[in-house]
Amino acid sequence: MEFKLSATEGGTRARAGVLYTSHGIIETPVFMPVGTAGTVKGVHTRDLKEDVRARIILGNTYHLYLRPGIEILESAGGLHKFNGWDGPILTDSGGYQVFSLGDIRKLNEEGVQFQSHIDGSYHLFTPEKVIDIQRTIGADIMMAFDECTPGDAEQSYAKKSLDLTQRWLERCFNQFSKTEPKYGHNQSLFPIIQGSSYANLRKLATEHVKKYDADGYAIGGLSVGEPENVMYEMTEVVTADLPENKPRYLMGVGTPVNILESIERGIDMFDCVMPTRNGRNGMLFTSKGIINIRNKKWENNHNPIDSNGRSFVDHYSLAYLRHLIISNEMLGAQIASQHNLAFYLWLVDTARKKITEGNFKSWKEDMVKQLKIRL
């Protein structure tokens, strides 16, 4: 995998680049729709590609391992064949589930024992196993197995957690070098920088991951309960020390404002469930601000969802979408998800364009104001 910077903007750390993968090129900054269980919920791959214009999507190791199971994925010929998405795929390692599954998992040096949220059965994830599973899934970008440390962790715990993540990283890279891709395309492994809300730990973590000379670097453990300004501070601390010639991925972030602020701080890649999950729950992101489509005020508004939107679903009316969401009609969730994703991709595409033109910063300032408005 190769990454080339194509433009930077003076006075900021914003960058535009191109990431070359076996399944196609990815222009950055990029937003990657989350497809946990092998599907970006409610959106067809054709629409993802042609309408949303997604360049890469996510899958999740933990969820795919539990269902459909790696045997099925292997016999399908990998996730690309299984779900029909022929573009690049990034898989999260299950590290986030170490965080989000809270009380149904146990963590020790060897790895994490999970209790399946589906049937309660016990499963052990180790760094080695997680690499093996991601080999079988066939992800273009695999993520290291980490502990996603909560944003409000005590420094002593954050340090202990970071140390564990670092020992696991060593084991991930060992297993990575001992194994081969299964389907004839290249796979990369990205380390994840932890350190909770402590700048000194984040710096240590950044120095540590650089030793692996990976194809890209991820920042994890942000947007997990810490204040927004802390998230930006931590991002700055890390991007200051990362190599310029490798992509930086800020995991799980975020709101449209978070994304613009983080692009300014030198991030190239993002993913977040927000456009799909919040979309299903009635929240629309637009270039004019945020809409809660369930609110009564949209009941009789027959204007398009987003007159500036570039998705074909944007011509549906606000009143119609409200009706669908209120009635729990599945088309409502589909339209809202597709609209939001198309908006997110428009946002990063436009950011890229502005960086290339050298006027990102001023555009960003205006957009941030607009994006915070509740319509």
Place this chain on the structure above:
RNA sequence: GGGGAGAUACCGAAGCGGUCAAACGGGGCAGACUGUAAAUCUGUUGGCAAUGCCUUCGGAGGUUCGAAUCCUCCUCUCCCCA
């Protein structure tokens, strides 16, 4: 014509002498959601000058210190038999 059951807030439905402005569902209204245990979850839902007051449980009377709850009459609905 005879016998029986019932009428509770926007809807359905508990409650059957005080702790009832009234459980629980649904619907309505609003909020949350950041590497997806989420088409989920939370709050609220008689009125008001609101740590209190006012009006409410089909209608009108009555019993009682006190009634959605007991009694009388009326109105309406449903079921069974002719």
